[in-house]
Amino acid sequence: MSVETPSRTSALPLPPGPKLPAGVQTVLFGNFRHVLMPLLRRRYGDVIALDLYPERHVVQLANLDHIKAVFSGPADVFHAGEGNVILKPLMGPHSVLLTDEDVHLRARKLLMPAFHGAALRGYRDMITELAEAEVASWTPGRVFRSHERMQALTLEIILRVVFGVAEGPRLDELRELLTRIVDIGVLELFGWHNAKLRQFGPWRRYSLAQDRVDELLYAEIADRRKAEDLDGRGDVLSRLLTVPAEDDRLSDAELRDQLITLLLAGHETTATALAWSFHELARDPVRQRRAIEAADAGDEKYLEAVAKEAMRQHPVISEVARRLTRDIEIGGYRIPAGHTVMPSIALVQGDPAHHEDPAAFRPERFLDGGPASGTWFPFGGGVRRCLGAGFSLLEATIVLRAVLTRFALEPDRPRGEHARPRHITMVPGRGARIAVVPRR
Numbered sequence: 001m002s003v004e005t006p007s008r009t010s011a012l013p014l015p016p017g018p019k020l021p022a023g024v025q026t027v028l029f030g031n032f033r034h035v036l037m038p039l040l041r042r043r044y045g046d047v048i049a050l051d052l053y054p055e056r057h058v059v060q061l062a063n064l065d066h067i068k069a070v071f072s073g074p075a076d077v078f079h080a081g082e083g084n085v086i087l088k089p090l091m092g093p094h095s096v097l098l099t100d101e102d103v104h105l106r107a108r109k110l111l112m113p114a115f116h117g118a119a120l121r122g123y124r125d126m127i128t129e130l131a132e133a134e135v136a137s138w139t140p141g142r143v144f145r146s147h148e149r150m151q152a153l154t155l156e157i158i159l160r161v162v163f164g165v166a167e168g169p170r171l172d173e174l175r176e177l178l179t180r181i182v183d184i185g186v187l188e189l190f191g192w193h194n195a196k197l198r199q200f201g202p203w204r205r206y207s208l209a210q211d212r213v214d215e216l217l218y219a220e221i222a223d224r225r226k227a228e229d230l231d232g233r234g235d236v237l238s239r240l241l242t243v244p245a246e247d248d249r250l251s252d253a254e255l256r257d258q259l260i261t262l263l264l265a266g267h268e269t270t271a272t273a274l275a276w277s278f279h280e281l282a283r284d285p286v287r288q289r290r291a292i293e294a295a296d297a298g299d300e301k302y303l304e305a306v307a308k309e310a311m312r313q314h315p316v317i318s319e320v321a322r323r324l325t326r327d328i329e330i331g332g333y334r335i336p337a338g339h340t341v342m343p344s345i346a347l348v349q350g351d352p353a354h355h356e357d358p359a360a361f362r363p364e365r366f367l368d369g370g371p372a373s374g375t376w377f378p379f380g381g382g383v384r385r386c387l388g389a390g391f392s393l394l395e396a397t398i399v400l401r402a403v404l405t406r407f408a409l410e411p412d413r414p415r416g417e418h419a420r421p422r423h424i425t426m427v428p429g430r431g432a433r434i435a436v437v438p439r440r
Contacts, residue, residue, distance in 0.1 A: 012334035015059050017049030026053045033318055034419055034426060037347060047331045054086060058340040059330075060319060062347040064354070066330050068374050070322055070343055071382030075101055077328070080384040083321030083340050086424065090181070090210065090264070092257030094250075096387075097265065107258065108387060110243060110250070114161065114236045115391045122234065123161065127395055130156055131402035140438050143412045145431030147275035150399070154267035154274075155179065157395060162262050163220065164235030174216045177209050178263055184423050217256050236262060262388075268425060269316045269378070270392045274399055275432035276310040280361040282409040282434045283416060287363060292439070295404035300397045303404075305366035307396035311378040312371075313361055316425050318346040320380045345377060346426075407436035 018025060018040065028036050029052055037060060040048050046063035061067050070078055081100040084091075088098055096107040113119060134153045138144070155178060159171060184206065197203045221237070224230070230238045237259065243249055250258070281288040287306075294302035319342040326337050335341060350358045354375035355365065365371055379386035386392075403409075412433040420429040 010334070012329055012332065015047045015049040015331075015333040015335065016044045017059075022051035022053060022056070025051050031421055033421070034346060037318070037344060038350070041347060045331075047333055055083075055321070055323075055340045057336075057338065058321070058342055059335050060342045060344050060347070061330070062344050062351070063331060064348060064374055067343040067348065067377075067381070069330070070341055071380075071384075073322075073328075073382075075104075075383060077324060077326050078322035078341070079325060080104075080320070080322050080380075082323035083342075085323070091261045092253070094254040094257035095261040096258060097261055098257075104384075106248065107254075110240060110248060111236070111258065111262075112387050114234075114239055115388050119234065120390055120394055123157075123391070123394070124398065126160055127157055127398045128402065130160070131399045135402050135406055138407070138436055140407070140436055143433055143435045146278045146434050147271065147428050147431045150271035150274040151179070151182070151267065153399065154271040154395065155263075158263055158266040160235075161266070161391075162236045162259060164233055164238065170216055170220060174213065174220075177213050177216070180209055181206065181213065182264060182268065182423075213260065214256060217259055218252060221252050221255050221259075265386075266388055266391075269311075269386075270395050272314075272316045272425065272427050273307050273310045273378075273392075274396055275428050276314040277306050277396070277400060278403070278409055278434050279411075279417060279428055279432040280310060280313070281306070282411040283414070284361055287361065288404075288409060291363075291400065292404045292408065295401045298401075300401070301367065302363065303397045303400045304393055305363035306400060307393060308366045308370075308376065309361060309363040312349045312355065312365070312376055313358070314419060314426065314428075315345045315349055315378055316427075317378065318426060319344045320377075320384075343377075343381070348375060348377070351375075403436075406439060408439055410435045410437060 020028075029050060037048075040060075041062055046061065046066065048060045048062075050058050050060065052058050061070065079100040081098045081104055084097050087095070091098055093099075094107070096104065096111060099107060130153060134149065134156075138149075155175065159175065163171065165171070184202075194203075198207045224237055224241060227233075227238075230242045233239075237255070240250055240255060240258065281291055291303065291306055293299075321340050321342050323340045324335060324337050328335050328341075330341070348354060352358055355371060366376075370376070374381070377385075379389040379392070412435060417432065418429045419426040421427075
C-alpha cells in the first residue's frame, strides 16, 4: 500500500463491488453483513467497494497485509474519528471515538490512566463483588437469556468505573435509559442521521430518551464539579475534573461526550463476548470441564482464552473504519480521498488461512503464544486500538470465574444460535439462552 497524490494513482482502477443502489446495499449490509461479506469476498476478492449510508463510499479489506498497512499508516491520512461518523449523533463530536490527530490524542491521554496499570488492578475487587452478586441471583434450572444478564452486569460495572457510585435516583434513571438506547435495530440506527425522521415514531422516542440522558449527565457533572473530595476519588469523572494542566481541562460538552462513550462502548463488547462464551461452553462439555477446572484453580490464562475465542468466533463489531484524507493505492486499486476503508474483523478472524477450522470453538488457540500477529483484532489496531481492551478482558475473566466456580452450564437446545445485527454490533440471535446447574 502507498499514499499517493491524485496524479500518480489516477491510472489505477477503483475497487470492484456490487452495483446495487446505495439504499439496497445499506439494508443488505446492515441486516445480513455476516452472510453478505463472505459472498462478496468470493466474488470480488479481498478489496470490495460498497455504497453505504451515511458513509457512502466504503471499501472493505480482508487481506492481512493491507490491513496491517492501514493500522500502521499515518494518522493524518487514516482518520478513524471520521470513519466512525455513524456514531456521532449519539456519542457527540468530542468523543474519543470520533476525533482525530491532536484532538484525539488529547482525549486518549486523559482517559488512558483509568484503564491501565494500577487502575486496572484496583477494579478487581469491585468487579468480583458485582459478578458474584449477579451470579447468586440466578435460578438453577431456569432457562434465561445470558446476554441480557451480562449487559446488566457490565453496565453496572462501567457505571462504577465512570462515576464511582451507582446509587441514587439519577443513576437509576440513567441506567434504565442507557439500556433502552442500546437496544435499537439497524433501522433506528440510520434514523440518527435524518433530522426529519427524528420527529416521528421510534426515532422521536429515541431522541427524547437521548435528550434525557444528556440532562442527567450534565446534572451529574455539575454536582461533581462542586465536590470537595475530588482528589481522593479514582473514578473517571473525578479524574477528568482534576487534570493538572489547564489546557487539558474539559468543558461540560466534552465531558458529556466522553462519559456517554465510555458508558455505551464500555460494556457492550464484554457483555456479548461473555454471552457467546456461555453459549459455546454449554454446548461443549470438554471445553466446559476444562474451563471449570481453570476457574477452580484460578487459571485466568485459560479463562481469558475462552473470552478471546468467543470474540474471535463471534466478533461483536464486524469491521473498523478509517476515512481517507488523501488518495491511496492498495492491492493495485486506487481509493480516493473521502472514501472509508474498513479492515474486516469478521473476514480475517473467520478465515481458515489464519485460524484452522474457524467455525470451531477452541480457546486453546490463545495459549502458548496464540494466533499469528494481526489475525485477531476485536479491539481494532494501531494507535486507535481500544483503550479499554485490558479492562474488558479482565472483566470477562473475573465474570467467567464467578459463574463457573458456582454453576455448570446447559444449553436450552442442542442447536446453536446464529448472530443477528443490533445497531453496529452482532449479538446472539436468541440472547444466548442457557440454564445453570449448581456444582455444589
